Amino acid sequence: MSDEPESPSSELPSAAPASGGTAARTSGSWSELFSAEHASASLVLAGGIAVFAMNTFVTAALLPSAIADIGGQEFFAWVTTAFLVASVFASMLVARVLASLGAAWAYLLAFALFAAGSLGAALAPSMELLVATRIVQGFGGGLLAGLSYSVTRDALPRHLWTRATGLVSAMWGLGTLFGPAVGGIFAQIDFWRGAFGLLTLMSVALGLMALRSLPRQAPRDRNFGRLPVPSLTMLVLAAAAFSIAAVVPTGWPTTIALIAGTALIAAFIAVDRSAGSPVLPHITYQRGNPLKWIYLVMGILSSAAIVEIFLPKFGQDLIGMSPLLAAVFGVTISVGWSFVQLFSASVDDPQTSRRLMAMGPVLLTSGLVIYAVTQFVDADWIAWIWAGSLILAGSGIGVAFPHLNVAAMSSSDDPIEGSKAAAGLGTAELISNTIASALVGVLVALGGPGAAGAMTMGAGLAVLGGIGILCAVIMLRRIRAADTMPSNA
DSSP states (O other): OOBBBOTTTOOOOOSSOOOGGOOOOOOOOOOHHHTTTTHHHHHHHHHHHHHHHHHHHHHHHHHHHHHHHHOGGGGHHHHHHHHHHHHHHHHEEEHHHHHHOOHHHHHHHHHHHHHHHHHHHHOSSSHHHHHHHHHHHHHHHHHHHHHHHHHHHHHGGGHHHHHHHHHHHHHHHHHHHHHHHHHHHHTTTOHHHHHHHHHHHHHHHHHHHHHHSOOOOOSSSOOOSSOOOOHHHHHHHHOOOHHHHTSSSHHHHHHHHHHHHOOOOOHHHHHHHHHOOSSGGGGBBBBSSHHHHHHHHHHEEEEEEHGTTTTTHHHHHOOOOHHHHHEEEEEEEEEHHHHHHHHHHHHOOOHHHHHHHHHHHHHHHHHHHHHHHHTTTOTTTHHHHHHHHHHHHHHHHHHHHHHHHHHHHHHHHHHHHHHHHHHHHHHHHHHHHHHHHHHHHHHHHHHHHTHHHHHHHHHHHHHHHHHHHHHHHHHHHHHHHTSSSSSOO
16 A cells, blocks of 8 residues: 555554543453443444354355255355445445444444345345345445444443454354354254344344444544545455456456456555545555554454365365364364454553564464465374364464454544544455455365365465565554654644
8 A cells, every 4th residue: 555644643552542531541351341331332242243254154054955945056156245245335334324323323224234134035035036135134244344343442441442352353253153053053954044034133133232232322523524436436346356256267267357356456545545535544545554554464364264164175075074073173263263362352461462463473374384284194183283273373363353453443543533444444354355255265276176275275375374474564563663653642
């Protein structure tokens, strides 16, 4: 991204004021996060991400049953693609929706859209209509992905941000743990529509809880200006291109889609940095500000979890795992991510937080390298090595995520820039996952069937992790430089 002159407003994690103007506190506790004052809000924030993440894997588990019932095999890939593209678009509107409606009504809108899409999916008589309802569901999901971070910044005191974002981010991992199980159960009893009905009920309940527990008044100090239509268009088209790359035949169609997606990302950056009211905050493009590097490190870390799409197949094909054991093997990254993150979120010391941010890409890369280089080992115990390496990779995500989230949310004390920075977290994750889905599919296809495909997948993402290490080094240098910068406040 191009850089502009350095701005002293780019405050960093330890420098941001406490929420609501209270005296700055540097530590909180899990008991306070779940106290009577904050418990309902915390559950809504976590629940929004949980239903989004569960939906992804529930749908994947149910699609074969749905196709057997209503047909439409040719639309198989578009069920996911439509959802992802709609989610990316909606995630870029989060800051504006929140400023217009306030936290409670914004969440109610998001859950209502998600519930409507889920209910529509449960009742869909054809695959074409199922794809259409997934678009509606995607609009709600994209809002939920961004609101969880933005509302954390507005609704909770500063000293609870690390634990709150740790809880919210852990839901991504827990969604991958429970989503396949929920989908599998409903598929097993031949009632795939019931899973979407369950998501509908969960969304309605969480929407009502949001209306009761979150602020209803919209912030009065946030005017985001005109809607940046060119920026939105470029990023949505980029998401569509990468999504298409994941579903077209490997070869020239894939290459063209990947090149188009990359070019559209570059066009988005060029257009957004010069926009009067950009999607991402102005500070993202300023020289010396670490926000762009925070987004990049987060995107690289989160993209590694996409390998879980292929892990069950590799477990069964390479060492003959049973379907149940392969399903457990398929969520090893999420296990490391979710459990380590809850411990990492308990760390409040700024210096330790920065060490954990740097450690994340290192652990991720190490785990993926071990997984890749052991693919051709012929031994009964190799499954334990694979599982351990993937848990290590997931631990890299979990150890860094809460502190990266807080660093982004604290990147400015300006309410508009801060709200955009927080909302951008959801957009960064969704875009990264969309790109990673295409990349992982290409890596597996290049390697071919069996161990070679698993090796190229692990090695390719390990290279991406290495890039993440370099980005983390630059990010931390920017953070240290900003800490020594005199403030005009």
